[in-house]
Amino acid sequence: MTAPPHEARPTGPGRALPDTQQGMRRRNLARVMHAVHADGPLSRAGIASRIGLTRAAVSTLVDELIRTGLLEELGPERPGRVGRPGSALAVSGRGPVGIGAEVGVDHLAVCAVDLRGDVRARAERHVANRGRSPGPVVEELTGLVRQVVAEAEGEGLWPAGLAVAVPGLVARDARTVVRAPNLGWQDVDLGALLPGEFPLTVDNEANFGGLAELWLGADTPANFLHVSAEIGIGAALVVDGSLLRGTRGFAGELGHVPVHPDGPECGCGGRGCLEQYAGEEAVLRSAGLEPGEDRVGLLAGRAADGDPEVRRALREAGTALGIALTGALNLLDPQSVVLGGALAGLAPWLLPSLEAELSRRTAGPACPVSVSRLGPEGPLLGAAHSVVRAVLDDPAAVAERA
Numbered sequence: 185m186t187a188p189p190h191e192a193r194p195t196g197p198g199r200a201l202p203d204t205q206q207g208m209r210r211r212n213l214a215r216v217m218h219a220v221h222a223d224g225p226l227s228r229a230g231i232a233s234r235i236g237l238t239r240a241a242v243s244t245l246v247d248e249l250i251r252t253g254l255l256e257e258l259g260p261e262r263p264g265r266v267g268r269p270g271s272a273l274a275v276s277g278r279g280p281v282g283i284g285a286e287v288g289v290d291h292l293a294v295c296a297v298d299l300r301g302d303v304r305a306r307a308e309r310h311v312a313n314r315g316r317s318p319g320p321v322v323e324e325l326t327g328l329v330r331q332v333v334a335e336a337e338g339e340g341l342w343p344a345g346l347a348v349a350v351p352g353l354v355a356r357d358a359r360t361v362v363r364a365p366n367l368g369w370q371d372v373d374l375g376a377l378l379p380g381e382f383p384l385t386v387d388n389e390a391n392f393g394g395l396a397e398l399w400l401g402a403d404t405p406a407n408f409l410h411v412s413a414e415i416g417i418g419a420a421l422v423v424d425g426s427l428l429r430g431t432r433g434f435a436g437e438l439g440h441v442p443v444h445p446d447g448p449e450c451g452c453g454g455r456g457c458l459e460q461y462a463g464e465e466a467v468l469r470s471a472g473l474e475p476g477e478d479r480v481g482l483l484a485g486r487a488a489d490g491d492p493e494v495r496r497a498l499r500e501a502g503t504a505l506g507i508a509l510t511g512a513l514n515l516l517d518p519q520s521v522v523l524g525g526a527l528a529g530l531a532p533w534l535l536p537s538l539e540a541e542l543s544r545r546t547a548g549p550a551c552p553v554s555v556s557r558l559g560p561e562g563p564l565l566g567a568a569h570s571v572v573r574a575v576l577d578d579p580a581a582v583a584e585r586a
């Protein structure tokens with residue numbers, strides 16, 4: 185079995201476990217969970233052969249995982265096999281759920297994802313958050329979290345943690361929003377504002393979008409650059425199955441890579457940043473349209489109808505993306521680029537000029553560009569799945585809290 189895609193935060197449950205007997209037991213519990221998650225349903229013998237432990241050792245670990253509600257027995261395997269039939273085991277659809285939340289510039293969303301990856305509850309509200317102070321925004325978000333948790337608990341599930349995606353820079357403490365220019369937030373400790381009853385992780389929306397692609401995307405390679413847009417543009421660089429976060433946790437700010445050094449002023453203090461050419465509002469402005477609520481829907485609809493101004497604006501946005509991406513690709517040499525978020529919905533009109541720019545400018549063969557099927561759901565799903573991954577990576581820690 186290949187190792188599962190892994191992403192560990194410095195303070196998260198995925199940290200290295202101590203090399204003691206307890207540490208060994210915890211690692212083996214994680215190996216059992218990952219085996220059943222990746223290849224289940226599996227019998228005890230099937231798990232044993234996959235992870236190289238004796239069947240007796242696996243039985244002890246499985247019993248513990250069943251007792252704590254992380255695995256469940258599906259009943260005897262199909263008859264007709266030689267020997268005593270083993271019982272098939274699957275990750276539980278009634279145990280912990282990961283709660284994912286997203287603070288967008290004009291929406292709030294929360295969902296609960298179970299260990300099987302199914303969304304079990306969801307709530308969303310359209311609300312203009314730009315310029316709103318963090319307190320009321322978080323209060324509204326907390327209301328949605330409580331609604332989703334209550335719905336999940338009604339189905340016998342329990343929250344294992346809360347992960348929040350924000351459109352801004354997040355410190356490596358995974359709770360402080362250092363700067364979110366499109367919300368107007370600076371140095372906001374979300375950990376102090378959000379409910380304290382669950383383990384909390386806050387991360388940049390582009391990071392969660394990239395992780396969602398790593399965990400849920402179709403045939404995603406281990407090295408790729410995920411580029412997504414809302415009003416801002418963010419990138420997540422995945423190297424050997426892990427996010428490259430940078431020294432302060434601020435890596436991936438592709439939106440503030442200069443495309444034209446003398447271009448329009450940007451909220452970051454610079455000039456001619458990519459965001460000023462390929463962010464949703466910049467494209468609307470360029471096409472002579474007012475920024476409304478469904479910006480991507482408006483642009484995609486007009487482009488599909490053949491509106492020449494919208495098509496030109498998207499073509500120019502594709503060119504700007506190509507220029508900014510050329511620098512990233514020449515420097516980093518990933519296996520592919522994945523367009524997510526709003527860019528996924530606009531890809532048919534961005535790709536031709538983007539790819540033309542890449543093939544003109546990159547050294548060597550052009551890097552393939554694909555479109556995420558997760559679209560704007562990526563960050564929210566990535567947030568919820570990060571909690572699920574933490575459960576799989578250290579089931580013992582979660583069982584202790586159950």
Ligand SMILES: [Zn+2]
Nearest residue numbers: 440450452457
């Ligand atoms: Zn900028």
